[in-house]
Amino acid sequence: xxxxxxxxxxxxxxxxxxxxxxxxxxxxxxxxxxxxxxxxxxxxxxxxxxxxxxxxxxxxxxxxxxxxxxxxxxxxxxxxxxxxxxxxxxxxxxxxxxxxxxxxxxxxxxxxxxxxxxxxxxxxxxxxxxxxxxxxxxxxxxxxxxxxxxxxxxxxxxxxxxxxxxxxxxxxxxxxxxxxxxxxxxxxxxxxxxxxxxxxxxxxxxxxxxxxxxxxxxxxxxxxxxxxxxxxxxxxxxxxxxxxxxxxxxxxxxxxxxxxxxxxxxxxxxxxxxxxxxxxxxxxxxxxxxxxxxxxxxxxxxxxxxxxxxxxxxxxxxxxxxxxxxxxxxxxxxxxxxxxxxxxxxxxxxxxxxxxxxxxxxxxxxxxxxxxx
Numbered sequence: 001x002x003x004x005x006x007x008x009x010x011x012x013x014x015x016x017x018x019x020x021x022x023x024x025x026x027x028x029x030x031x032x033x034x035x036x037x038x039x040x041x042x043x044x045x046x047x048x049x050x051x052x053x054x055x056x057x058x059x060x061x062x063x064x065x066x067x068x069x070x071x072x073x074x075x076x077x078x079x080x081x082x083x084x085x086x087x088x089x090x091x092x093x094x095x096x097x098x099x100x101x102x103x104x105x106x107x108x109x110x111x112x113x114x115x116x117x118x119x120x121x122x123x124x125x126x127x128x129x130x131x132x133x134x135x136x137x138x139x140x141x142x143x144x145x146x147x148x149x150x151x152x153x154x155x156x157x158x159x160x161x162x163x164x165x166x167x168x169x170x171x172x173x174x175x176x177x178x179x180x181x182x183x184x185x186x187x188x189x190x191x192x193x194x195x196x197x198x199x200x201x202x203x204x205x206x207x208x209x210x211x212x213x214x215x216x217x218x219x220x221x222x223x224x225x226x227x228x229x230x231x232x233x234x235x236x237x238x239x240x241x242x243x244x245x246x247x248x249x250x251x252x253x254x255x256x257x258x259x260x261x262x263x264x265x266x267x268x269x270x271x272x273x274x275x276x277x278x279x280x281x282x283x284x285x286x287x288x289x290x291x292x293x294x295x296x297x298x299x300x301x302x303x304x305x306x307x308x309x310x311x312x313x314x315x316x317x318x319x320x321x322x323x324x325x326x327x328x329x330x331x332x333x334x335x336x337x338x339x340x341x342x343x344x345x346x347x348x349x350x351x352x353x354x355x356x357x358x359x360x361x362x363x364x365x366x367x368x369x370x371x372x373x
Contacts, residue, residue: 004066004067005027005028005031007066007125008045008062008063008066008067009024009027010128011062011065011066011124011125011128012049012058012059012062014128014129014131014132014135015058015061015062016055016058016160016163016164017049017050017051017055017058017059018164019049023048023049024049026048027044027045027048027049030044030045030047030048031044031045038067041067042060042063042067045059045063046059046063051167052163052167054163055163065124066124135157138150138153138154138157138358139157139357139358139359139362140357140358140359141357141358142331142356142357143222143224143225143228143329143356143357143358144221144224144329144330144356146224151224151227154224154228154358155227155231155260157358158228158231158232158358159231161232161358161362162231162232162233162234162235162236163235165232165235165236165362165365165366166235166236168366168369169236169239169369169373180202181200181201181202182201182202185201186199186200186201189201208241208293209239209240209241210240210241210293210294210295210322210372210373211240211241211242211243211244211289211291211293211294211295212233212237212240212242212243212244212294212295212297212372213244213246213288213290213294213295213296213297213321214229214230214233214243214244214245214246214297214298214299215246215248215252215279215296215297215298215299215300216229216230216245216246216247216248216255216298216299216300217247217248217249217274217276217299217300217301217329218247218248218249218255218262218268218270219249219270219272219274220270221274221301221303221329222299222300222301222329223270225299225329225355225356225361226247226262226299226329227261227262228358228361229299229327229355229361230245230255230257230262231257231260232361232362232365233245233257233365234257239373240295240372241293244288245257246286246288247262247264247268248268248276248279249268249269249270249272249273249274249275250269250272250273250274250275250278250279251268251272251278251279251282252279252282252283252286253265253266253267253268254266254286273305273307274300274301274303274304274305275304275305275307276300276302276304276309276310276345277304277307277308277309277310277313278307278310280310280313280314280317281310281313283313283317290317290320290321291320291321291322292320292321292322293322294320294321294322295321295322295323295324295325295368295371295372296317296318296321296323296324296325297325297327297368298324298325298326298327298345298349299326299327299329299355300326300327300328300329301328301329301330301340301342302326302328302335302340302341302342302344302345303338303339303340303341304339304341305339306339309341309344309345311341311344311345311347311348314345314348314349315347315348317348318348318349318350322372323350323351323371323372324348324349324350324351325349325350325351325352325353325367325368325371326342326345326346326349326351326352326353327353327354327355327361327364328342328352328353328354328355328356329355329356329361330354330356331354331356332354350371351367351368351371353367
């Protein structure tokens with residue numbers, strides 16, 4: 001059972017639930033009290049391992065695979081079911097002993113079912129290992145090297161990663177369990193309980209939600225990274241007070257992410273030459289507000305086709321905004337090569353992060369949470 005439980009934890013991690021070490025220890029302790037009855041065992045493990053109710057379906061699928069019962073196992077000591085009318089030529093005659101299987105046959109059937117269940121478990125583990133390897137390879141592959149089938153698989157992976165990102169951001173915004181005692185609020189709350197301070201309130205107010213302004217380069221060289229970023233940001237938009245999404249090549253255009261695709265709100269020329277300097281110059285013409293509570297997120301390779309970068313305009317935005325974070329979908333070795341002017345923009349950014357693969361972009365969004373909240 002211990003090996004089966006360890007395999008179950010590994011399968012949960014491969015499916016994206018990521019139970020922590022403390023949660024697996026709690027699950028092992030719960031198993032001692034729950035016993036081996038499947039309904040009780042299922043609920044005990046679910047209570048200790050599931051963080052989000054949306055993950056219950058994934059948990060149930062993995063549980064059914066690792067704790068499945070053989071479909072036709074003949075258990076020792078159980079009474080055989082009576083034969084139906086006309087079924088089985090060898091079951092006629094009461095007390096003849098021909099209505100039950102011989103003891104050796106029962107043992108053979110049990111052995112066959114155990115071997116079948118073991119083989120099925122091995123196949124599932126092999127398939128899970130292959131799926132995990134394929135997923136890791138996709139996460140590590142550069143956006144610029146992906147083919148059409150991998151981009152389609154990336155859309156499916158984005159849904160899983162965004163759910164995990166939402167969970168991590170929720171924990172970051174949760175009220176802390178430690179901090180300075182807020183004496184005034186504690187005493188005020190105690191008035192309704194006869195002056196007894198049953199509930200201690202701490203000076204850990206939840207931070208106010210910032211505004212998010214995202215400028216995303218959707219030119220051919222960064223289109224895959226742009227779509228993946230917007231797919232990750234879509235479910236976490238409730239963490240911000242106001243979200244403005246702008247796509248650009250040589251001019252900013254409002255967009256939204258609907259049905260797994262980027263939907264522009266105005267015509268955008270995808271064949272134009274990238275020009276982030278012109279985008280910054282046109283930003284004032286749009287109805288967008290950048291204040292002290294605004295986080296400016298830029299996704300782009302900073303390749304301006306040797307046109308004026310206008311880094312002074314980005315510096316002005318940084319002075320007005322809460323933070324400026326730049327995600328570059330190219331490996332750092334390619335920054336400031338050719339027509340890249342990343343160094344000019346980096347001086348006006350609070351953080352410049354590599355986002356050349358799904359894994360690095362997902363990590364960069366964790367860093368964005370540290371800056372924003």
